[in-house]
Amino acid sequence: MNAGEKIVVLNVDDLEAQRYVKTRDLNAAGFAVIEAQTGAEALRMIEQHKPPVVLLDVQLPDISGFEVCAFIKTKWPEVMVLQTSATFTETEDRVSGLNAGADSYLVQPAEPVELAAAINALLRVRRSEDALRSLNATLDKQVRERTEELEQANRKLRQEVTQRQKVESELLQAQKMEAVGQLTGGLAHDFNNLLTAVVGNLDLIRARATEPRITRLAENAFKAAERGSKLTAQLLAFSRTQKLATESVDLNRLILDAFELLNQSLGASITIKTELDARTPFVVADHNQLEVSLLNLAINARDAMPDGGTLTITTGCDDPDNRRVMLSVTDTGTGMPPDVIARAFDPFFTTKPAGRGTGLGLSQVYGLVRQMGGDVDIKSEVGKGTSVRLSLRRSIASTETTAEAQAAAENGHAERILVVDDDHDVRGLMTSFLSEIGYVVHEADHGNAALAMQTTVNPQLMIIDFSMPGTNGAEVVKAARAVQPSLPVLFVSGYADSAALEAAMGSAPFLRKPFRPAELASAVRSALDADSSDDL
Template identity: 45%
Template structure:
């Protein structure tokens, strides 16, 4: 449809035409003068149609915006709000006009305003979709979470002409999400706590397992030590029993040879007797080694300056090592005294030196180091407890000992040396001597690297087994004319001893048992002394001595033995088998005095 404008007549009168429109001019009279008006007529059908289409589109948009369950807004290209739907106003309780421009910012939660503004600036600057979460105030004052989404609308040239967006209520979703996040956080915390507890429990189990393994190892070591101790004790008991019987045999042999030597004038018999006596003496030394292993030897412990003792023993130890082996001894001057039998300690060190020499045939070094051993130090024998002790380590650079053989080296007659090179009693003797002295012995060795034997000895001042009453060292005059009651269950030993007493000028009354001896004692009031064996069936020598003292307290008693419980013999005068005639004479003279002139 054409529209007529104010200048239509003018266009017709002049004959002018506009593009697509008729042009005409009409004369107009004004104050007697003719005036001509010129105008145009334009076809605006398309524009009107477009405007109608836009209006129809806006009507449909508004109708749609009124029904969509969301808050809808329209912004211009600069971000200023130009439209909100009715639901927006109903939700916020504000008039729609109050939300235009920047009025919508009044309903954004203060804590979310910066985040919303930042998201909008970034979208506006980059020309990309706008998405942000924030809380909007409802008409009743409640704050609820909304998801705002905005999309740019572009013209044909690609320029943004406006933004259309929605704000959707997601409060329940945010609450559920927060609850889920809190639940996840709680689960993570629970998992972390569980992992920590599992780790703690695992560490506890590992520690408990380590302690259990250590305890098992300790118990196995203690069990092995107990088995070894029981084994050695059994062997020691067997050895001591054999030593006793062997001592009786040697006593009979040695005494027989001494009687032969005293009663013959034949030089050849005298020579044979002397050789036999020397062989018996060597047998006696062997028995003493057995008794040392069995811890039945006679000890004379005393307070000793260990430094002085080592200095005095150094030449003997050096000679035992021989040439080619370097010897070093280290003993601090302030180490103090030890309570030990010095003669037996010196013999033990010489024994160890001989073993070291045999293990270092090509030469090497032997070091002897003395030091204080404190309670609780690594490697210290637990059986020592808290007792103050001194450790003497004897270390060689020899061939060492195989680990399988190490537990057996202190057994009697066991040796790692070739046949004929040793009796197997050296370490057994050292072991028995140290233990009988109240100490301990430890051996460590590696094949090809050497061996370390450590002797733990008690310091002076500690109570130790009592020494037996000593015999006089000087030979006393023979007890000729004395009547002696000889008591021994071994007929061979008794016969030889009786012969020795007779050679000394004594009158001998023999008894084969304690009971027989008491009977003879009651029947013979003129006895001057009693010489009795200790180990006998029925009443032993100690019990016999007690019974004799009950009858005749002043009668001298002399006990002889090759094996006995030394603790029971404390205070008694003891003659060790085998003994020489000179030792027998000295013992009798010591107990009953010299013979009358």
């Protein structure tokens, strides 16, 4: 109610004389009065005017004042009711009125000042109740707002927690990979030296043999040795220590080209479906290793479908900005429970029976994809199959940027080459082969011997192993270039950690063990024909 406005009081009484006296006294006390003669009329007036106080006589012609009071308090509990009566004046009458919901009971006739005081007292109660209702409404609003704030905070907390768990999981996985990488790195160097000698000599035997049986045996042994080489590369790949030959790869073309191989590998009980988006951008990847990853995923899916099923390979853009490209391999197999999903990328973890799996398949895929700047995710449900999704970096090139493999290099022209390698078999293979194709070759089994030989040989190229006892290859080259600043260098190594190699060698040419003689010839020719050598 606005300041200055009179407070409206509804005066309900069927006797005109009594109603007149009460209205007169209320007007004199400063109230605005409206009147009703019956209970029904009183209820209509309240509905229309919403008076803060009703002066209600108990005895009415249609409805008793007690019933009218009870109805008012049910429908408009904020309306204050002052019940009056000149007839029902006993204690039980007052109790009945109060029990019906009246806020006060006044016996008539009453003095004008008493009537005004009783109404003012009710108005004070009304204002207090209004204030309480307003306070309750404010508190309810604040509680709702605070509850919503807490719910939002809890949602964010559950998210900032989910993200932390994801980061911690990724960190744990990276630590596992690093540990396996450290375990295999040292072994890889010696193993690659061994394979270099085996592959190189078998390749030479295969090329020079005249008897078909010897050629066939050499071919079989050569293929086995190459598989050993690929196994080493795969073992190192998931530990993220071997540098990948990344290029711009047409993902859809890679899948189509590999389709026949997948068909043969999975068998007749597996149906292969492809859902390849023609708009799929090229990706940054090592073509060969990505193909191996696809084959690994397909074989894993096959093993999860012992009674046959469907393998679906899907490609498409992985985000609205086309910065990521998705490759997913989905099967209809047995699926995996959450505890298996959590360990699926762990090196050597497998649920297959003994002798049926190494546990390196998914680990290799994980390591390769992460090394290529992508990510891997598994969704699986027991009895409903598994989907492994690779998220790969989009290539900015629209066509493949790497040229086709170079043809075999030209033979040498008596250039002087100094071969430095502590492994007798590898050193002997390189020396023998390079001599055969026209180079003058000198050899040393360690760095100090090479530096001592340099002044008399005056080599036009140094081929040097990176990892040797004592002084490593990079340190030997620095000392050699102090004597011959423009000396071309070709590094060879079976060492696992590509990052360490690059940090030590800079942009110098590098040939990874094991290599074939033709690859050695090509690398030597390229190093000799270069206009100038790169600084370490």
